[in-house]
Amino acid sequence: MSWSDQLWSKAKQTGNETLTLLDSGYNQAQRRLEMASNRRVCIGITGLSKSGKTSFITSLINQLLCFDKANLSGFSPFVDDRIISVKQLPLEGKLFPAFPYDEFYQTVASAEPAWPIPTKAMSGCLLEIRMRHHEKSVNPFRGDTFTLKLEIRDYPGEWLLDLPMLDLSYRAWCMQSLAQYSDEPRKQLMGDLLTDLQQLDPFAKADLATIEELNGRYKVFLKRCKSHGNTLGFIQPGRFLIPGAVENALQLCFIPLLMLGQCNEEDLKRAAPDSYYKVNLDRYNEYINALVRPFFHDFFSDIDRQLVLVDVIQALYGGPDAINDLREAMNRISKCFAYGKSGVLDRLFAPKVDRVIYAATKIDQVTADDHESVRQLLASVVRKSLQDIKHQGVATKIEATSAVRSSKQLVYQGYHAVEGLDLTGKPLRYINPTIPDRIPESDAEWEPLVCFSSPVLRPAAGLSYLNQDAFPHIRMDSVLDDLIGDKCQ
Ligand SMILES: Nc1nc2c(ncn2[C@@H]2O[C@H](COP(=O)(O)OP(=O)(O)O)[C@@H](O)[C@H]2O)c(=O)[nH]1
Ligand SMILES: [Mg+2]
DSSP states (O other): OOOHHHHHHHHHHHHHHHHHHTTTTHHHHHHHHHTTTTTTTEEEEEOOOSSSHHHHHHHHHHHHHHTTTTOOOTSSSHHHTOEEEEEEETTTTTTSSBBOHHHHHHHTTTTOOOOOOOSHHHHHHHHHHHHEEGGGGGGGGOOOEEEEEEEEEOOGGGGGGGGGGGOHHHHHHHHHHHHTTTTTTTHHTOOOOOOHHHHOOOOOOOOOOHHHHHHHHHHHHHHHHHTTTOOOOOOOOOGGOOOGGGGTGGGGOOOOOGGGGGGGGHHHHHHHHBBBBHHHHHHHHIIIIIIIIHHHHHHHHTTTTTEEEEEHHHHHHHOOHHHHHHHHHHHHHHHTTTTTTHHHHHHHHSSOEEEEEEEOGGGGSSSSGGGGHHHHHHHTTTHHHHHHHTTTEEEEEEEOOBSSSSEEEEEETEEEEEEEEEESEEEEEEOOOOSSSSOSSSSHHOOOOOOOOOOOOOOOSSSTTTTTTOOOOSHHHHHHHHHGGGGGO
């Protein structure tokens, strides 16, 4: 079958997709063709809230735009001096605004450096990297240069944990919630709300004011989980924390009915339309259909490379509960994506993630002796997801990085120590506990870690926006090479 016949038959099989291509016109079709011909990469940056996504994206754009000043010796086209120019553009055809790179760059590179503000909405950008072909891949039938387009999107990490809800019925979500809330520390954080939700009869006629009151308390509980010593990462529904544009919508006004696991499914189907069950079921389904599904579609349905950022150091200092929460969250999230090797036709019609990189972030918080252990520890934490992904034939890599290196290393009292500034600009110097290269098992192993109160560093001073300085970093060049090195030939 010829190339065009194959295209046509695939188009017929995937009727809806074809319509989408035709409907959204040239842009979308061109975009898919660029992806199919390896000249466009759509990177899905995945990570829980505060894992370092926005800072990473800011640094990645910065390293590429300021490539002439950056230290990218692990990024192949940089080493071969093949990058000609890099341009930042808004993401075509998408409804969300441009990623505020310039604003964040100025924030980090100001006289009083600060981190980018927490993300409250979606944004995206396109980077065009113009470069020369690798000598070995020079082909007399094509030009000397080419352009690689890099799509990047940012979003509140809180919304990521909604993705596993796509596969959960309202009843299954309530059962999962009960299991979670029955354990500490959530049980204590929930207080009386746990019994109040357990006592609500799903078949009783719903009192809307009661739902609203319980929903208000439920949102307070979720916020408490989020600020609980930064140890609880698995918090659903994410929009209850960061609503975006739909703050007062009814979709955000449901509660988990914690008795639901004890109810027969057939009986539930027959529940009255104005029962607690049916009212909450409708609002839950509306939440999934109007918010979670479009978010997945806009952000992740067509990614071909995935970068999963994990603040494993923070979780380690949070203790065994925090590490378990992180493992659970990583596991559930990885199940939401379609992994596998894509052929040209797949890339045109149904792209799959063909490479996954897990990266531990903010490793400038520990001394260089511990960087390799952080990487190994991350491998242990995401072991299950990693095996599932590898089993689907997808290349994986584990990295450890710092987007904006904010510390120096020195010898203090005979030990390697970290030196930097705290968020108010006061000098800091500390010796971090030795990072284990696997998940600790005994109390003795955990003790020095949970007793350590980890200071928050502020970005290093002395960067000039005016002179377009590149951020200091740790291994951003390696991550970049893992992500797109093979597309730069
Ligand atoms: N020391 C250090 N801290 C970082 C780095 N990147 C991010 N952070 C910290 O992590 C916080 C959250 O980062 P952010 O990029 O907003 O995370 P997001 O919620 O995943 O987008 C920042 O405010 C910083 O305090 C880094 O490279 N080094
Ligand atoms: Mg962010």
